[in-house]
Amino acid sequence: MVFYSQVSLYGLLWFEFAGYPAFTTFATQILSMHKSRVKTWAHLSLLAANIIYGLNYSIAKSVMPDHIKPLALVSFRSVLTAGLFWITSLFMPKEPVNRKDLLFLFGCSFFGVVINQILFLAGLNLTSQINSSIIQSTNPIFAFVFAALILNERITFLKGSGLAIGLSGVLLLILQNGTPDLASSTFLGDVFTLVNTISWAFYTVIIKRMLEKYHPVTVMKWTFFFGMLTTIPIGYNQWSTMDWSSISLNAWLGIGFVVVFATYLGYLLLSFGLRRLSPTIVSTYTYTQPIIAAYIVSIMGQDHIDLVMIFSALLIFAGVFVVSRQRQSNSI
Numbered sequence: 001m002v003f004y005s006q007v008s009l010y011g012l013l014w015f016e017f018a019g020y021p022a023f024t025t026f027a028t029q030i031l032s033m034h035k036s037r038v039k040t041w042a043h044l045s046l047l048a049a050n051i052i053y054g055l056n057y058s059i060a061k062s063v064m065p066d067h068i069k070p071l072a073l074v075s076f077r078s079v080l081t082a083g084l085f086w087i088t089s090l091f092m093p094k095e096p097v098n099r100k101d102l103l104f105l106f107g108c109s110f111f112g113v114v115i116n117q118i119l120f121l122a123g124l125n126l127t128s129q130i131n132s133s134i135i136q137s138t139n140p141i142f143a144f145v146f147a148a149l150i151l152n153e154r155i156t157f158l159k160g161s162g163l164a165i166g167l168s169g170v171l172l173l174i175l176q177n178g179t180p181d182l183a184s185s186t187f188l189g190d191v192f193t194l195v196n197t198i199s200w201a202f203y204t205v206i207i208k209r210m211l212e213k214y215h216p217v218t219v220m221k222w223t224f225f226f227g228m229l230t231t232i233p234i235g236y237n238q239w240s241t242m243d244w245s246s247i248s249l250n251a252w253l254g255i256g257f258v259v260v261f262a263t264y265l266g267y268l269l270l271s272f273g274l275r276r277l278s279p280t281i282v283s284t285y286t287y288t289q290p291i292i293a294a295y296i297v298s299i300m301g302q303d304h305i306d307l308v309m310i311f312s313a314l315l316i317f318a319g320v321f322v323v324s325r326q327r328q329s330n331s332i
Contacts, residue, residue: 054292113227126189166319
């Protein structure tokens with residue numbers, strides 16, 4: 001009996017002085033590997049989402065306005081995407097959302113669905129795919145500004161300089177033909193796209209709190225439900241006067257891509273990434289969109305790339321790079 005007591009005592013002492021540290025180290029390594037794997041999937045989700053968005057410029061442009069009007073497409077994609085998220089939620093455990101958070105999600109829907117989708121499609125309808133994608137790539141700059149104001153991310157002189165460089169690229173693109181003509185469709189399209197980009201950046205910052213609290217599908221089903229209630233009356237005049245039977249099969253395939261891939265899957269993938277990563281990191285993936293968009297339009301012969309576009313893109317990419325650098329500098 002004494003022998004077994006001594007063995008138990010020695011075992012306890014071994015675990016205390018040798019086994020416990022080894023166990024905690026092993027557990028820490030496992031946890032670290034899990035976090036690393038989760039972050040890897042988050043990055044892959046963001047890459048996939050932005051590839052889809054890069055393709056969406058040409059596909060959405062090809063169906064507007066000849067086959068479907070921009071505001072009609074906004075209403076159509078909002079309603080169908082809301083339905084897809086609610087159907088998806090039926091196969092998941094029920095997750096109640098408190099009333100205060102529902103009110104917050106209603107506000108998020110205004111920036112992430114209503115303003116974002118209306119101004120993106122309206123802007124794309126008026127300007128070129130390349131212009132739209134280049135302006136969209138300023139998203140990391142505005143996301144950083146909003147993250148600094150709302151999430152208290154540190155503003156440094158280096159990142160402030162990046163903001164100025166990126167904005168200079170946008171202004172060069174918008175003002176490339178001299179003093180802008182307010183009646184010019186391209187100018188208005190560029191401005192719509194810029195406001196859309198700012199709205200989307202604000203959305204990615206404020207929605208993060210909800211994504212950390214609830215599952216992305218839960219967040220998206222309510223966000224699109226509220227967005228749908230707003231976009232239906234806005235797009236009513238256009239979709240109520242459309243001849244839906246005249247839309248060709250190819251056009252329906254394009255519209256289907258916009259709804260299923262660029263909206264449902266794109267928002268879902270981005271939400272998974274945003275749940276694990278900061279809004280600034282998430283937004284930096286948007287700089288891949290102009291590259292993909294330019295490649296697609298050059299293949300399809302829908303647009304051409306000039307030196308002003310290239311130089312504007314370089315300025316914006318430089319600004320994004322500077323803003324995204326995790327370098328410690330004096331705060332401003």
